[in-house]
Amino acid sequence: MCKTAAMRRRYWVSPLLAFCGTLGLTRNVCADPLRLRADAVAEAQAPAGLVILEGRDKIRPWLYAEGLVWTGAQNTPNADPAADVMVLAVRLREPHGLGEVRAGRFVVATGAVRPVQIDGGHALARAPWQSTTLEAFAGAPVVPRFGTTGYDWLGGGRIGQTLYSRATIGASYVQRRSHKDIADDEVGADFAAIPVRWLDLAARGAFDLTSPGIADALASAAVRMSPLRVELFAAHRSPSRLLPATSLFSVLGDFPSQSIGSTIRWEAAPRLDVLASGAGQHVGGEFGGNGFLRALLRTSDRGDGNLGFEGRRQDVSSAKWTGLRGLATLPLGRGFRYATEVELAFPDAPRGRGIAWPWGLAALSWRSSSGWEAAGAVEASATPEHRYQMNALLRVSKSLEIR
């Protein structure tokens, strides 16, 4: 595609304007500081360079503005410089907590509505007796890199009710249109409760109205008995109903997948955390499972050094593999820190992709008290596509507060 000079300029100018817009919003900063952060990231493999700028400010306790833009360049044939605004949002909050309004570009995720990034608005109102909440949102789904699509929009809302300060139930609805056609039309229900201090319950489910049936449903129950936390979870997913209803693949009918399992976190010692998880799965008429065991040992009370280990096994349908991972971080003093991570993944069926996929990374980072950070790493791996691959990564960051 041929781009004019004006279009090319737009890639750079738009995020700059967006970012300046955020700063403009924060002109009247008083006691609270404006927080800025810039990250420059370079990767040798692509090779690519990326600059991420973010700014946020709580201008008054009830007014909050935030922006995050990135711009990058790839040194590959026909690659254009690219940029995008990830977040550009303003949030106004009623001082007594009776409601809030968000406008701009942000992610909407509430109730059973799956997260979607929109250019639009979101409003939340709480009844004065504080047990009922009402939410409404509308906007256009974000098209990456300043693209536009006509007649794409979505709208929806949620009503929630808190019961005796112990439980919340909610009902939500979302409709999304793509080129005027219905891409999503869902109702959902959610529930959360803490009936006693040591028990957390949560569940949510979405029902597809276009092709009637349960799109997805999740449930979780967690019991805390220090030093243990045991969680039971279950999930049901209908993959074709999770696709936009404008896709031909959404009308094939699918084999829903179900999983049920448990995660146990054990604070085995003051500095040693162990996490174990296992689940049985039913995918496409076949039974399988997955599980992992992860341990993290902090080498000091402050946690600035760590040793970690993880073993993982997945055995579902045609996806069968075993993985081992180890990590270590070591403070070197004067703000320097060394980190290393290695992983070995063994597919059960290599199919010409290699019998093991090793991956390793060694990183050195430095952090100053003045807000500067720098980190560099060398990464080496053997992947299904490449027998041997090396990569260098570099990140330089600066955070500052302006009062």
Place this chain on the structure above:
Amino acid sequence: MNQRLTLLMILSVALAACAGVLGLKGTQNPSHPFEHRAHVLKGVNCKECHAGVNAAGELDDVHFPTPKDCVRCHEKPHDTRDCRTCHTEPYVRASADLARKHLKFTHAQHMAEVKGDCVRCHLGVAEPNPTALRPAMATCFGCHTHQDQWAVRDCDGCHVDLEAEHVKPSSHVVHEGDFVREHGVRAASARDLCSSCHSERYCASCHGVGTVPLLPARRAFDEPQLSGLHSAGFRSRHSEEARAQPGVCTSCHSENSCKDCHTRANVAAGGKAQNPHPPDWLAAGRGGGQHGVQARIDPASCAGCHGGAGEQLCVGCHKVGGSGGNPHGSNFRSTKNKTRDVPCKLCHAGGL
């Protein structure tokens, strides 16, 4: 016998060493930290050293003792240097400085309520080897229920800016376990609670379609101890992980994500890559080989490469009257108008 004794000794030494590493026993601290407990047991009133703390307002200095305060009792110091050179731990001071920066709090208001009993909040001073002297939030909740503030997510009464504070809750909404998987179901009923600590970009860094072309885990490559999706060699195993959990990828990624990335990496259809499907993928006759079954297990994978204009590939055989036959599942129902709506009209052209 000697061998057993040697083995036992080695085991004992190993266990003793492990106890230190695991934090089961206090490690020897060469800096001789200030012994709050000894002073508390001696009956020294906190205000004798922390002079003026009982009247301290929100913006006043933190009241750390000076050497002058020490020598009032310790008349003959064993060293000529400033007491704070050894008898201090930097994180205690840093923690107090951060508290002053992040919290709206006056000692003056609280001292009257607790009748000058500092230990009621600063529980750590009575412990042998305290790791923190700043009261945990659970201690605040001992008196302040904050039920009304909690209901309206109003944390501004105490916290200056929770998002900037990067605080990890220890007494409520605890993010432990496999929270990466768990957060979706927990957030469903309380998105507004999440946003009391997490900024917009926190959600957008994973759930945004205009996401920075660098995953958060990739950006923090020097912090491997943080758990996150797509960590370590995810690129190598992403195909296995996607097939094991059909539908999970589409929780965050659009069906075009696969194609976009594969095109960039030059492994997409039309690139240098060969046909990724096995030989029995498209067999003639009833069932048509593996592709029908696999498409029902994980339709998002098919849509990843064959979405959009690529759907014509299916329509060639599966149109009404075509050789592919009816592709709908046995319980297929739809509220769409088959002659007017997308995608029905792709196959049901002419009202068939």
